[in-house]
Amino acid sequence: MTNTRKVHIKSYGCQMNVYDSHRMADTLASEGYVETKTVEDADLVILNTCHIREKAADKVYSELGRIRMLKQAAAQEGRAMTIAVAGCVAQAEGAEIIRRAPMVDVVVGPQNYHRLPDLLARAAKGSVVDTEFPVEDKFGALEAPTRDAIRARGVAAFVTIQEGCDKFCTFCVVPYTRGAEFSRPVAQIVADATRLAEAGVREICMLGQNVNAYHGEGPDGRPWNLAQLLARIAAIPGIARLRYTTSHPRDVDESLIAAHRDLPALMPQLHLPVQSGSDRILAAMNRKHTRADYLGVIARLRAARPDIAFTSDFIVGFPGETEQDFCDTLALIEEVGMSASFSFKYSERPGTPAAELGDQVPEDVKSERLQRLQALIMRHQDAFNAESVGRSFDVLFDRVGRFPGQIVGKTPYLQAVNVMGPPSLIGEVANVGIDGLGTNTLFGTLSAPVGDASSEVSFEQRKMQNSTSNSILVDAGA
Numbered sequence: 228m229t230n231t232r233k234v235h236i237k238s239y240g241c242q243m244n245v246y247d248s249h250r251m252a253d254t255l256a257s258e259g260y261v262e263t264k265t266v267e268d269a270d271l272v273i274l275n276t277c278h279i280r281e282k283a284a285d286k287v288y289s290e291l292g293r294i295r296m297l298k299q300a301a302a303q304e305g306r307a308m309t310i311a312v313a314g315c316v317a318q319a320e321g322a323e324i325i326r327r328a329p330m331v332d333v334v335v336g337p338q339n340y341h342r343l344p345d346l347l348a349r350a351a352k353g354s355v356v357d358t359e360f361p362v363e364d365k366f367g368a369l370e371a372p373t374r375d376a377i378r379a380r381g382v383a384a385f386v387t388i389q390e391g392c393d394k395f396c397t398f399c400v401v402p403y404t405r406g407a408e409f410s411r412p413v414a415q416i417v418a419d420a421t422r423l424a425e426a427g428v429r430e431i432c433m434l435g436q437n438v439n440a441y442h443g444e445g446p447d448g449r450p451w452n453l454a455q456l457l458a459r460i461a462a463i464p465g466i467a468r469l470r471y472t473t474s475h476p477r478d479v480d481e482s483l484i485a486a487h488r489d490l491p492a493l494m495p496q497l498h499l500p501v502q503s504g505s506d507r508i509l510a511a512m513n514r515k516h517t518r519a520d521y522l523g524v525i526a527r528l529r530a531a532r533p534d535i536a537f538t539s540d541f542i543v544g545f546p547g548e549t550e551q552d553f554c555d556t557l558a559l560i561e562e563v564g565m566s567a568s569f570s571f572k573y574s575e576r577p578g579t580p581a582a583e584l585g586d587q588v589p590e591d592v593k594s595e596r597l598q599r600l601q602a603l604i605m606r607h608q609d610a611f612n613a614e615s616v617g618r619s620f621d622v623l624f625d626r627v628g629r630f631p632g633q634i635v636g637k638t639p640y641l642q643a644v645n646v647m648g649p650p651s652l653i654g655e656v657a658n659v660g661i662d663g664l665g666t667n668t669l670f671g672t673l674s675a676p677v678g679d680a681s682s683e684v685s686f687e688q689r690k691m692q693n694s695t696s697n698s699i700l701v702d703a704g705a
């Protein structure tokens with residue numbers, strides 16, 4: 228009998244890293260590893276790292292400092308702890324990581340996760356680094372998740388359909404850390420999605436650094452675009468909801484807009500990063516689209532799907548950004564009315580063209596602009612949530628709540644909703660009337676009885692539900 232070994236995987240950065248961490252866990256499961264949530268008892272620790280901003284990359288070294296102590300403590304108990312650094316820092320820095328942190332045993336880039344078992348075996352004789360871009364298909368070689376693993380991960384799942392980026396925005400490391408654009412074949416994605424659906428997954432979010440540039444080989448031998456793929460995945464029994472992220476404004480074509488009109492499973496919510504509202508800055512960023520192009524795409528999507536909501540990413544303090552450029556960004560947010568957004572201070576990344584530009588914006592100016600931007604984003608987000616009160620939405624329930632009798636789900640717009648209802652609704656979509664607004668959540672009432680006494684909510688229960696969660700109750704006239 229082989230000894231069970233424990234692996235602890237910590238993911239930083241984007242959703243693609245979360246997906247990759249799952250696939251590493253699946254691959255290691257077939258080697259006899261089980262996952263542990265605590266790092267202390269792990270035989271193998273994997274840090275799946277992010278290189279997108281300086282702060283993200285620096286985190287890795289402080290974390291490695293902490294893990295070094297744990298590795299020493301384990302050694303004193305006669306136990307070996309293997310340390311692997313994966314992800315985008317691994318790809319960007321390679322052997323430099325081992326130079327700075329010699330207790331690291333394995334450095335593995337995102338394209339080489341299928342070689343992990345082999346790399347771990349080789350690491351027994353000394354540190355190994357694998358940051359090649361191999362010719363073989365990583366996705367085809369990674370192990371599939373077991374039914375139990377899928378169930379443990381919940382009713383919404385990610386599937387990477389595209390990786391890498393050919394856009395080369397001047398601030399961004401992704402084209403270097405993830406390499407050239409690659410689209411997985413349709414058949415492989417359908418097989419993954421079918422396996423997930425059969426294990427109870429109801430919502431799939433298709434992932435790619437540039438997901439709407441998808442052009443994988445279809446069953447007819449021709450390249451399929453994202454719209455074709457979405458229609459195919461929507462046809463899989465059990466799949467109730469589809470999303471995709473992250474898309475680039477330039478690759479939103481007519482077929483994708485039509486998919487938003489024609490596919491009920493495709494949720495009316497789109498993350499469409501714009502980065503800046505100033506044409507001058509967009510050009511310096513090499514975004515390959517103007518402010519007007521972006522607004523045009525938004526207008527066409529809204530015409531096709533009037534209830535669609537948009538979220539975005541913004542960078543403040545890109546080299547040369549003036550107060551006027553920044554105000555153009557604020558005005559763009561006012562014009563679109565995003566339901567939520569991420570915003571970042573520009574971070575100079577080694578090897579990217581923008582790092583070579585003069586006219587870097589001082590740190591205090593960046594901080595001040597970020598604050599103003601975030602206040603505006605918050606105002607729009609709060610207004611969006613407040614407008615949800617009094618409306619009803621289909622909610623996909625994904626877990627039990629913090630209080631007895633409470634279940635939690637998501638609206639089409641990814642807002643969390645707390646409802647009194649039976650746990651049997653987890654994994655189901657039900658209509659909910661929204662009647663309250665909390666700090667980070669909405670409160671609602673199931674629209675139709677579900678044949679379980681516990682869903683009939685008494686006034687006392689509702690009072691408890693609302694008072695214990697710090698909500699601001701809004702009188703929706705219900």
Ligand code: SAH
Pocket residue numbers: 279280398399400401436437473474475500502540541542571572573574575576
């Ligand atoms: N592929 C996506 C986003 C990838 S990175 C896209 O094309 O939009 C996620 C976000 O990080 C970006 O949208 C951008 O807002 C931010 N980002 C990337 N590089 C950055 C940098 N050097 N400094 C600050 N923010 C950055």
Ligand code: SF4
Pocket residue numbers: 392393394395396399400401402436437475
């Ligand atoms: Fe980075 Fe631009 Fe590619 Fe997005 S499109 S991953 S921001 S280079």
Ligand code: F3S
Pocket residue numbers: 239240241242243244276277278279314315400401404405436
């Ligand atoms: Fe970070 Fe790499 Fe994702 S740099 S954002 S983990 S693609």
